[in-house]
Amino acid sequence: MTATQEPATELHDQPYDYRRAELVEPDWRRFPGWRDVTEAEWRDAQWQRVHCVRNLRQLRAVLGDLVEDRFFDDLAADQRDMATMSMLLPPQMLNTMAPHAGTDPQKVTDAFYADPIRRYMLPVRSDRDPVWPSHPHSERDSLHEAEMWVTEGLTHRYPTKVLAELLSTCPQYCGHCTRMDLVGNSTEQVDKHKLTLKPVDRQDAMIDYLRRTPGVRDVVVSGGDVANVPWHQLEAFLMRLLDIETVRDIRLATKALAGLPQHWLQPKVVEGLARVAGTARRRGVNLAIHTHVNHVQSVTPLVAEAARTALEVGVRDVRNQGVLMRGVNATPEALLDLCFALQGEANILPYYFYLCDMIPNAEHWRLAVWEAQELQHAIMGYLPGYATPRIVCDVPYVGKRWVHQLAEYDREKGISYWTKNYRTGIEHDDPDALRRRYPYYDPISTLPAAGRRWWSDHGA
Numbered sequence: 490m491t492a493t494q495e496p497a498t499e500l501h502d503q504p505y506d507y508r509r510a511e512l513v514e515p516d517w518r519r520f521p522g523w524r525d526v527t528e529a530e531w532r533d534a535q536w537q538r539v540h541c542v543r544n545l546r547q548l549r550a551v552l553g554d555l556v557e558d559r560f561f562d563d564l565a566a567d568q569r570d571m572a573t574m575s576m577l578l579p580p581q582m583l584n585t586m587a588p589h590a591g592t593d594p595q596k597v598t599d600a601f602y603a604d605p606i607r608r609y610m611l612p613v614r615s616d617r618d619p620v621w622p623s624h625p626h627s628e629r630d631s632l633h634e635a636e637m638w639v640t641e642g643l644t645h646r647y648p649t650k651v652l653a654e655l656l657s658t659c660p661q662y663c664g665h666c667t668r669m670d671l672v673g674n675s676t677e678q679v680d681k682h683k684l685t686l687k688p689v690d691r692q693d694a695m696i697d698y699l700r701r702t703p704g705v706r707d708v709v710v711s712g713g714d715v716a717n718v719p720w721h722q723l724e725a726f727l728m729r730l731l732d733i734e735t736v737r738d739i740r741l742a743t744k745a746l747a748g749l750p751q752h753w754l755q756p757k758v759v760e761g762l763a764r765v766a767g768t769a770r771r772r773g774v775n776l777a778i779h780t781h782v783n784h785v786q787s788v789t790p791l792v793a794e795a796a797r798t799a800l801e802v803g804v805r806d807v808r809n810q811g812v813l814m815r816g817v818n819a820t821p822e823a824l825l826d827l828c829f830a831l832q833g834e835a836n837i838l839p840y841y842f843y844l845c846d847m848i849p850n851a852e853h854w855r856l857a858v859w860e861a862q863e864l865q866h867a868i869m870g871y872l873p874g875y876a877t878p879r880i881v882c883d884v885p886y887v888g889k890r891w892v893h894q895l896a897e898y899d900r901e902k903g904i905s906y907w908t909k910n911y912r913t914g915i916e917h918d919d920p921d922a923l924r925r926r927y928p929y930y931d932p933i934s935t936l937p938a939a940g941r942r943w944w945s946d947h948g949a
């Protein structure tokens with residue numbers, strides 16, 4: 490621009506104001522426990538895993554006096570009374586919390602309380618809904634995935650797709666995990682179910698089912714998080730999948746791409762991924778990574794590097810499936826900031842946002858369907874169409890439905906009704922499966938007074 494030129498015209502008064510923002514890795518040395526951690530250590534996946542924060546003592550060791558006791562007491566109360574997931578935070582994730590809080594303990598503590606990543610990775614007692622922490626219809630396995638197992642860990646819910654849960658652990662545990670029934674260590678409140686088969690036998694049974702079921706063309710390889718499967722085992726399983734001619738799509742589910750990007754940058758993992766991607770390409774199979782990022786603070790240069798590396802070695806696409814949560818990302822600005830960072834800076838396609846599922850003690854995170862509809866409306870038209878995420882409700886016994894697809898909605902009681910166009914794996918003999926209406930429930934705190942009264946009278 491020359492001195493005489495006016496700046497290009499800006500569009501003013503839009504509800505959302507897009508500005509390109511550079512990705513930043515927050516300085517981990519601001520935390521007393523990591524003052525001497527070097528860049529090389531930080532980039533080392535093994536260092537990250539060894540230094541994961543698993544309990545209050547370890548969290549205090551990292552945060553030192555920066556965070557006040559009131560926060561730790563609140564966290565301890567939550568672990569005792571409410572938590573459905575145990576604590577597991579890679580340093581990478583903890584470092585994205587309260588990145589600009591300074592050094593005044595009162596301000597840092599307030600920033601921790603308000604922080605969107607903290608709110609779902611490190612829930613405290615005072616976060617929870619004081620009246621209805623759980624919806625009366627919440628369930629441990631709210632999507633009934635185990636009910637639809639055709640062999641241990643293999644959920645056949647949709648006609649052409651399966652979900653293969655290879656293991657029940659992750660490098661990080663999210664407070665709102667929909668598989669809280671199975672994933673992670675038991676908590677004070679939740680005695681977790683266990684996978685019983687040996688991994689090799691479980692994988693054999695999955696491969697055998699897929700060979701016998703040519704109508705299944707799409708396999709989501711998940712857990713837990715595939716980043717916790719030893720690489721040689723994961724590669725062997727993926728190569729066996731690629732040997733099945735009827736399998737045409739493979740998606741690797743890993744939140745670790747954002748929570749522990751160092752894992753996906755290890756040379757042995759990158760080289761292995763290149764071999765798998767090369768085989769997929771030769772066989773015409775779509776290999777993609779699906780990750781789980783909920784807030785723009787998680788999208789750091791290391792995350793972008795991990796995503797780009799996967800694309801460079803031949804993975805066809807890296808996509809994000811976030812979860813919509815109050816206090817985390819439930820505003821148009823938060824969603825669009827995240828989507829622009831994913832799409833524009835990290836080459837990760839914003840694909841879905843799910844409503845948080847109806848698991849116990851999740852009401853403070855959950856949104857009503859009408860709130861999700863408003864958010865979907867608010868984010869239309871800013872991103873490229875193919876990168877505009879769909880907000881979906883995973884309706885029990887139905888599956889994912891776009892939030893505008895409901896058939897009927899009782900706003901007073903907060904009950905939406907949904908239909909479906911296929912039978913899940915357990916309904917082949919059910920003549921009414923395609924005629925029935927399936928309910929989904931809004932959080933009671935979002936209802937008008939009459940609706941809240943109705944649940945008080947009938948909810949128990």
Ligand code: SF4
Pocket residue numbers: 658659661662663665666667668672712713714744745781
């Ligand atoms: S990474 Fe996924 S499976 Fe693991 S705890 Fe988080 S939501 Fe659950």
